[in-house]
Structure formats: C-alpha cells, structure tokens
Amino acid sequence: MMATTTTQPILSIKDLRTSVSSGGQTFDVVRGVSIDVYPNEVLCLVGESGCGKTITALSIMRLLPDPPVRIRGGSVEYRGRDLIKLRRKEIKSIRSNQISMIFQDPLTSLDPVFTIGHVMTEVIRNHRDISKEEAESIGMKMLHEVGLPAPERRFHSYPHQLSGGMRQRVMIALALVLDPDILIADEPTTALDVTVQAQILEKLLEEQRERHMSMLLITHDLAVVAAVADRVAVMYAGEIVEEAPVDELFSAPKHPYTQGLLRALPQVSYKRDKLESISGLVPPPQMMPPGCFFAPRCPHALEVCWEEHPELTAGNGAKFRCFNPQPFQP
Numbered sequence: 173m174m175a176t177t178t179t180q181p182i183l184s185i186k187d188l189r190t191s192v193s194s195g196g197q198t199f200d201v202v203r204g205v206s207i208d209v210y211p212n213e214v215l216c217l218v219g220e221s222g223c224g225k226t227i228t229a230l231s232i233m234r235l236l237p238d239p240p241v242r243i244r245g246g247s248v249e250y251r252g253r254d255l256i257k258l259r260r261k262e263i264k265s266i267r268s269n270q271i272s273m274i275f276q277d278p279l280t281s282l283d284p285v286f287t288i289g290h291v292m293t294e295v296i297r298n299h300r301d302i303s304k305e306e307a308e309s310i311g312m313k314m315l316h317e318v319g320l321p322a323p324e325r326r327f328h329s330y331p332h333q334l335s336g337g338m339r340q341r342v343m344i345a346l347a348l349v350l351d352p353d354i355l356i357a358d359e360p361t362t363a364l365d366v367t368v369q370a371q372i373l374e375k376l377l378e379e380q381r382e383r384h385m386s387m388l389l390i391t392h393d394l395a396v397v398a399a400v401a402d403r404v405a406v407m408y409a410g411e412i413v414e415e416a417p418v419d420e421l422f423s424a425p426k427h428p429y430t431q432g433l434l435r436a437l438p439q440v441s442y443k444r445d446k447l448e449s450i451s452g453l454v455p456p457p458q459m460m461p462p463g464c465f466f467a468p469r470c471p472h473a474l475e476v477c478w479e480e481h482p483e484l485t486a487g488n489g490a491k492f493r494c495f496n497p498q499p500f501q502p
Contacts, residue, residue, distance in 0.1 A: 181208035182386050183232075183271070183354055188246035190224075190231045192457065193239055199457035201227050203410040204246070206484075209354060214380060214387045216397045216418075218433070219407035222454050225390045226276070228407070229356050232388075233273055234263045250354070269299045272347040273356040278339035282331040288315070288342050289327035292349060299350055314345040318375055337368035341375070348379055355380070358390045373400060394437045398422060406430045409454055409465040416490035425500050426492035428470045435502065464495065472496050 190202035202224050209215050217225050230236050232248050234255060248255040250271060255263060267273075275281040283291060292311035293304060300307070308327075315323035320341045331339055340360060347355055357376060361369035377400055380387050391397060397404055401418040406427065414427040425431050432450040452469040461467055467477040474496050482493045 179211060182211050182251065183209040183388075184247075184249045185228075185232065186247045186249070188228065188231055188248065189244050190227055190236070190241060191244050192241050197458065200244075201241075201410050201457050202231060205407075205410075205412055206246075207405050207412060207415065209386050209388055211386055212384045213402040214377075214389060214400050216401040216404045217388060217390045217407055218392060218394065218397055218404060220392060220454055223407045224410040225392075225407055226358055229273065229358050229388070229390055232356065233267060233271065234258075235273075265299070268295060268347070268352065269350050270352050271354045271356065272350070272352040274340075274343050274347045274358065274360045276359045276362055278336070278343045279331060281343060282339065284331055287328050287330055288334075292327075292342075292346060295346055296349060311345075311349060314349045315342070318342075318345045318348070318379070319371075320345070336364050337372065340364060340368075340372050344372070344375060344379070348383070351383060352385065354386045354388065356388045356390070359392070360389075361393075361396070376400075394433060406433070409460065410457070411465070411493070412484060412491070413466065413494070414490070414492040415484075416492075420490055423500075426490070426497040427466075427494050428472055428498065429466050430492075431498070431500050432469075434500070464493075472498050 185205060185207050188202055188205040189200060191198050191200050205228055207215065217228065219225055227241070231243050232255065236242065243256055246256065250266065255266065289308060289311060292314070293307040296302070296307040296310055297304065312323055312327055315327060318341045320326050320338060326334065326338065334342065360376065361372050364372060373396060376387070379385070389400060397418065404416060404418050404421045405412050406414040406429065408429050414421070414425065414430045421430065422434065425434060435448040436450065450469055455461065455465065455468065461478070463479050464473070464477040464482050467473040470477065476495050482495050484491050484493045
C-alpha cells in the first residue's frame with residue numbers, strides 16, 4: 173500500500189451534501205463531507221451504522237433513489253470532471269468502467285433470474301465493443317483470478333446456488349473486470365464468517381496492489397482498518413470528524429468519538445478489565461443538536477460545544493473537528 177498526498181487526488185469530494193425527504197420534511201444525512209482519494213492508496217471511511225457512510229458512497233456513484241434522496245450541494249471531481257454535473261449517459265459510462273463499487277449484500281445486488289456468466293458478459297459488453305464469446309472468455313478469466321472455485325461451472329450458476337463467500341467473489345470480479353481506477357467497497361465482508369472475511373479482504377488488497385488501484389473501503393470494523401488502510405476518515409452524524417494516516421489515528425486520535433471507537437476495540441496491549449462503550453446513540457437527522465453533534469455523548473464537552481459547531485481543523489497531515497481535544501488514554 174502507498175498513500176501519497178504529494179500528488180493530485182484521483183477523486184476529490186468537496187462539501188458534499190445529501191438530503192432525504194420524508195413526511196413533508198427534508199433532512200440532511202451527508203453534511204458537507206470533503207475527502208480526497210489519492211492514486212494507489214486505500215482510504216477507509218469508518219463509523220457506526222447510520223452515520224452516512226453508504227449514502228456518501230451512493231452519492232459519489234450517483235446511485236441514489238431520487239426522490240426521496242438527492243444531492244443538494246458540493247462536488248465530486250474525478251480526473252477534473254464533476255460527477256455531480258454529468259448527464260445520466262455520461263455517469264453510466266464511468267460506473268464500472270473507471271469507478272466501480274462492491275455493495276454490502278451480493279445476494280440482493282445480483283439479479284436472481286440471470287446466471288453469473290450472463291451478468292458478467294453484459295457488464296463487459298456494455299462498456300467494450302467485443303463479441304459475446306470474447307466477453308465470456310474475459311469473464312471466466314476474471315472469476316478464476318478472484319479465486320472462485322470451479323469457475324467454469326459457477327459461470328453457469330445462479331446467485332442462489334452460491335455460498336456467501338462465492339457471491340462476494342463474484343461481486344469483486346464484476347467490480348474489477350473492466351480494470352477501474354477506483355474501487356468503492358461498502359462493507360464487503362459484513363455477512364461473511366471470520367475465515368471468509370479474511371480471504372475476501374486479502375483478495376481485495378491483492379487486486380488493489382497488482383492493479384495500482386485506489387480503494388475507498390467503507391467499514392465499521394477498526395480491526396479491518398488497521399490491517400488495510402493507508403489513511404482513515406472517521407464519520408459521525410453525516411460529517412467527517414477526523415482524518416489521519418492510519419498509524420497516527422490509532423496511536424494519537426484527537427476526536428473523542430474516534431477515541432471511544434478505539435477503546436471499544438479488543439487489544440491485548442491495552443491493560444483494562446473490560447471493553448468500554450460510547451454512551452447514547454447517534455442522533456436522528458431531524459433532531460441534531462445545535463452545536464457539536466457529538467456533544468450529548470461526549471465526556472469532555474464544554475459549554476461552547478453545545479452552542480457552536482466546530483470546524484474541521486487541519487494540522488500536521490491530520491484533521492479533526494473538536495473544541496476540546498484530549499490526549500488519548502487507551
């Protein structure tokens with residue numbers, strides 16, 4: 173893995189804002205998110221369920237169900253083009269071809285009435301002017317490359333005939349078959365057992381390194397982050413609260429939310445009797461506090477934290493959003 177912030181980002185998200193309409197009201201669920209993805213790096217986007225990670229990814233890919241979800245501001249620049257402003261035909265030509273995505277649940281992402289081979293062939297031919305036979309050959313080769321057992325037989329199988337791990341390998345094959353510049357992987361191992369999780373992550377990293385591909389990996393699992401990330405962006409209540417190189421984030425996190433996540437992580441080196449939890453819940457979009465969104469759950473909140481919303485402060489290659497940062501005590 174290699175993170176390089178001396179070059180221009182291959183994907184640059186600036187002040188991304190996405191809202192949801194429900195019951196006659198509109199609520200922001202992604203609030204001014206700004207992150208950069210650099211060439212040949214793995215950036216992990218982490219946070220609790222419901223914090224806006226998946227909506228951010230779907231906003232980047234322009235895959236939101238509009239209505240009720242819509243992008244209402246910001247930009248997503250890929251190689252100098254703002255994906256938010258592209259027409260439907262233009263953004264479809266970029267999906268899978270240059271920016272690809274792996275979704276959380278492969279069983280719901282794969283069409284149950286088509287074989288794996290049919291889906292792969294269609295994806296390839298939608299972006300490449302080649303014959304059906306050539307597309308089938310490329311698809312078969314890709315299934316073999318991602319380690320799918322008996323790919324020749326699985327090529328003619330339906331999704332329900334495969335195990336969870338097999339289906340996820342198919343999703344990786346579909347995402348990589350057109351050799352994209354960027355892969356967005358949204359919780360790609362959530363529904364798998366621990367052994368299969370490790371195999372899938374190893375395969376993803378292997379492909380990322382061999383292809384010199386950038387990857388935005390969305391996860392709530394900090395153990396995964398420690399194993400694969402170059403940089404980490406921590407998300408809470410729809411906004412980025414901390415961003416840093418992975419080693420710095422784990423050794424000296426600044427934001428109390430990040431610190432809370434790390435204290436809840438089992439670590440042999442941490443001398444404590446039990447794991448700690450973060451009290452309270454992520455506030456719903458329609459009930460956000462007026463100041464810092466984390467203030468109701470923060471043990472170090474000051475009066476200003478309840479009254480003003482902190483900006484994302486940059487320094488020494490890291491960023492954090494906090495009025496009262498504390499030294500990390502694991």
